[in-house]
Amino acid sequence: MKSPLLALALIAPTALWAETDPADWDAVVEAAKGQTVYWNAWGGSTATNDFIAWVGDRVEEDFGVILEHVKLTDTADAVTRVLSERDAGKDDDGAIDMIWINGANFASMKEAGLLYGPYAESLPNWAYVDTDGKTVRTDFTVPTDGYESPWAMAQVVFMYDTADMEPVGDMAALLDWTAAHPGRFTYPQPPDFLGTTFLKQALVDLLTDPSVLQEPATDENYAEVAAPLWEWLDALTPNLWRDGTVYPQTGPAQLQLIADQEVDLAISFSPGEASTAIANGQLPDTVRTFVLDKGTIGNASFVTIPYNSGSKEGAMVVADFLMSPEAQAHAQNPDVLGYGTVLDMAKLDDAQRAAFEELDLGIATLSPAELGSVQAEPHPTWMTRIAEDWDARYGVTQ
Amino acid sequence: MVRLLVALLLIGPVAAGLVGVVLPAFGYFPSIGRTTFGFDAFRELFMWPGFVPSVRLSVTTGLGATVLAVIGASLISAALVGTTSWQRLRVMLGPFLALPHATAAFGLAFIIAPSGLIVRLLAVLFGWDRPPDLVIINDPLGHAMILGLAMKEIPFLLLMIIAALPQSDFDRRLQVSGALGYGRIAGWFLTVWPAIYGQIRLPVYLVLAYSISVVDVAIILGPTTPPPLAVAITRLMNDPDLAMRSKAAAGALVQLGLVMAAFSIWWAVERMCRAFRNGIINGGGRLPSAEVTKPFGKATAYAITAMLIMGIVIAALWSVAGFWGFPDLLPNSFTLRSWARRDALIDAGMETVLIAGAAVVAALLIALSLTYTDRKLPTWLLYAPLIVPQVTFLPGLQTLMLFAGLEAGFFPVLIVHLIFVLPYVLLTFQGASDAWDRRFAVIGAALGRSRVSIFVRLQLPMLIGPLLGALAIGFAVSVGQYLPTLLIGGGRVETLTTEAVALASGGDRRLIGVYAVAQTIAALLPFVIAALLPAIVWRNRKGMTHG
Numbered sequence: 001m002k003s004p005l006l007a008l009a010l011i012a013p014t015a016l017w018a019e020t021d022p023a024d025w026d027a028v029v030e031a032a033k034g035q036t037v038y039w040n041a042w043g044g045s046t047a048t049n050d051f052i053a054w055v056g057d058r059v060e061e062d063f064g065v066i067l068e069h070v071k072l073t074d075t076a077d078a079v080t081r082v083l084s085e086r087d088a089g090k091d092d093d094g095a096i097d098m099i100w101i102n103g104a105n106f107a108s109m110k111e112a113g114l115l116y117g118p119y120a121e122s123l124p125n126w127a128y129v130d131t132d133g134k135t136v137r138t139d140f141t142v143p144t145d146g147y148e149s150p151w152a153m154a155q156v157v158f159m160y161d162t163a164d165m166e167p168v169g170d171m172a173a174l175l176d177w178t179a180a181h182p183g184r185f186t187y188p189q190p191p192d193f194l195g196t197t198f199l200k201q202a203l204v205d206l207l208t209d210p211s212v213l214q215e216p217a218t219d220e221n222y223a224e225v226a227a228p229l230w231e232w233l234d235a236l237t238p239n240l241w242r243d244g245t246v247y248p249q250t251g252p253a254q255l256q257l258i259a260d261q262e263v264d265l266a267i268s269f270s271p272g273e274a275s276t277a278i279a280n281g282q283l284p285d286t287v288r289t290f291v292l293d294k295g296t297i298g299n300a301s302f303v304t305i306p307y308n309s310g311s312k313e314g315a316m317v318v319a320d321f322l323m324s325p326e327a328q329a330h331a332q333n334p335d336v337l338g339y340g341t342v343l344d345m346a347k348l349d350d351a352q353r354a355a356f357e358e359l360d361l362g363i364a365t366l367s368p369a370e371l372g373s374v375q376a377e378p379h380p381t382w383m384t385r386i387a388e389d390w391d392a393r394y395g396v397t398q
Numbered sequence: 399m400v401r402l403l404v405a406l407l408l409i410g411p412v413a414a415g416l417v418g419v420v421l422p423a424f425g426y427f428p429s430i431g432r433t434t435f436g437f438d439a440f441r442e443l444f445m446w447p448g449f450v451p452s453v454r455l456s457v458t459t460g461l462g463a464t465v466l467a468v469i470g471a472s473l474i475s476a477a478l479v480g481t482t483s484w485q486r487l488r489v490m491l492g493p494f495l496a497l498p499h500a501t502a503a504f505g506l507a508f509i510i511a512p513s514g515l516i517v518r519l520l521a522v523l524f525g526w527d528r529p530p531d532l533v534i535i536n537d538p539l540g541h542a543m544i545l546g547l548a549m550k551e552i553p554f555l556l557l558m559i560i561a562a563l564p565q566s567d568f569d570r571r572l573q574v575s576g577a578l579g580y581g582r583i584a585g586w587f588l589t590v591w592p593a594i595y596g597q598i599r600l601p602v603y604l605v606l607a608y609s610i611s612v613v614d615v616a617i618i619l620g621p622t623t624p625p626p627l628a629v630a631i632t633r634l635m636n637d638p639d640l641a642m643r644s645k646a647a648a649g650a651l652v653q654l655g656l657v658m659a660a661f662s663i664w665w666a667v668e669r670m671c672r673a674f675r676n677g678i679i680n681g682g683g684r685l686p687s688a689e690v691t692k693p694f695g696k697a698t699a700y701a702i703t704a705m706l707i708m709g710i711v712i713a714a715l716w717s718v719a720g721f722w723g724f725p726d727l728l729p730n731s732f733t734l735r736s737w738a739r740r741d742a743l744i745d746a747g748m749e750t751v752l753i754a755g756a757a758v759v760a761a762l763l764i765a766l767s768l769t770y771t772d773r774k775l776p777t778w779l780l781y782a783p784l785i786v787p788q789v790t791f792l793p794g795l796q797t798l799m800l801f802a803g804l805e806a807g808f809f810p811v812l813i814v815h816l817i818f819v820l821p822y823v824l825l826t827f828q829g830a831s832d833a834w835d836r837r838f839a840v841i842g843a844a845l846g847r848s849r850v851s852i853f854v855r856l857q858l859p860m861l862i863g864p865l866l867g868a869l870a871i872g873f874a875v876s877v878g879q880y881l882p883t884l885l886i887g888g889g890r891v892e893t894l895t896t897e898a899v900a901l902a903s904g905g906d907r908r909l910i911g912v913y914a915v916a917q918t919i920a921a922l923l924p925f926v927i928a929a930l931l932p933a934i935v936w937r938n939r940k941g942m943t944h945g
Contacts, residue, residue, distance in 0.1 A: 396448045
């Protein structure tokens, strides 16, 4: 169905190898010195921007790599950029050296042969990564095959104002709550990734057996599988904030809505986001988080390197630094980001482990045990279809 | 020679961009293996369920904002021209014009949103602890967007009216109509306004084209279910699926068609208004009731002034706010934390000033060489890049640049900024330059001075005020550019405006406040310099200052 992309993949030149083999790490570090890495990453969150700036300071200090954060409003911008560069025959020194990516964007770049690699499992810090317990080798069911390296774990939680409500256990209970409290809940407008995540979470929770979502959606099964979601959304939409005629455009925009007392409940893909936002004065300190009884969707955030980057070594150095115990502990600090680590605590030495154990996760953050079981991301084909149908059903209100 | 180069600069990129958009729209898109012409892209676009409402929205918001802006500007000028309030308003106009659209839009949102200043005042009064669940910002019919656009376009039209006033002979016309028994407002609309409107027609069409195609204001204040067409095109341009590019290109052409259609609607409205006016004149009625609009014109001027200034004040407050919940009128605590993220702010600020400075210097050189050689560019040429929607030709230009192997970055962005800066500089400067009394040159020549000497010692010093004013506007235009910087800069050129709009998606009001304040400073500083410099340079020569 994505025939243009497939066509691209077929006519694509065979993947170019970097000047330096990732396995020869000393040579990579040597070549990286003085390179400028343009990291294209979503720029809508203050905390993330600050974290990336910190990474920039650290890699310049240790490796002489200059990191520039290109702030995106949508990761797809970067994908488009690489595609157009290849159309124009710009096969080296493209504008983008590294992308914060996952899900459908990764799937389409990998399919079109736009990525450099495999490199991820040659990085020295890969040794610490929790390859058994965390979904770091598949991305929305698509195998990563070393074309992207993980740097943070995310899991859906719901942020709620304890002054206004109690946690709800499942999507049916959420619907009942909105019926009793109309106008007090909304979600980011798809195709924003948190908006589509909310739809996925709803579908996973509503299905008795969500395992069907692990296989690509087909013309035969799509309508039947998605039906409970539409039925549920039809009932939910009139109860939404602004009667569902206006939606917040991104996840963080919901924080402002809670602070403004516009809504009482919002979805987040980062268990530590609420604590960080309270510390930043963006949320009232009465906000806490909860997960659903059956668990919530989780996935990993990755970075990837376009095939035509002119600073692949520099990008690999940054990707490796992101997986270092130092960067991981910094990212997990709720005063910084509050992102979950991709590392396996058992693989760290005592000093490294202590840096994680000392962290106070923050008043609104659930412990790993409280976060409960992680549900798998559906195959990206489900989301593509659901986002399109959402637009037709709820994206046009007049 | 200069004229030819400037004409190329203004027309070349627009023409190239149009080619880059027409080909994919009609199916020629070799990069995804499509080389046969056809209408598939248009068919796909028309199948989008949001297409019809989206197009309708573009037209209604664009026409609505223009109607509101023209009515507002005419009422204000009718009520105030010649009064002391007019003098006060005149001083504010430059800075108001300079304020980037995005900044003004944020300011408006801070005030009128259900959790904004007005509702907070009511909430404190009535003891509400929750804002009402009312659709005010991003309303599906685009009323907030119309208001935001009109608020920014009225100062622009007023500035154009000021330029047109000297030729309108307004005081004598008002005297005559007054002697014939017409009140001030009726006399203004029946005798002065037609002369002025004739001169501000092009700017009005410019406002119309801009309002129909605007992206940044629409993102901040406009509807989302669906958004206006220009926003939808920008989204399609950003879709990872390359096939969407031809759909975006088709949308860009539809956008151009919308502008043309709106122009014809406006043209028809103009004719109807003229017929209506002639009917009134022939009927001989003195319309005493028209005078009731006088306070209304004045109130509009005050309301806009208050909104723009309050918007900036609230943005500044947010930039230093700790937790600031509803319905508190002030933050619980103050912190400089948002300002402490200096690196990104300073980088973006430097880039902004560098691009705007370079564009203004280039515009200055062009303006001076045109003045020196006593040549003018045809007005339509100056308006061409402003009237073709940015969202129509910039995507095409971006694609062509890539094919030509041109690096995205500082210089392409500079050139594209110049396309928009130059017309504003020349349009504002040419009036003053034309009005310069040539008899000074004749006297200078009679006294044996060379052309160069006359230019440097007489003409330039006398025109320095208007010249600096024009450059200040040019600077502000560059500061406010969003789409050109984003698309042509390939994401590597970050200015205060691109940062601010990117942050708008995150909804962090503190950081938006920081950037809104920084944008305001960047855009206003040149006006302060332009206002102070002549006064300092000519402090001993009072006669020069009125140049």
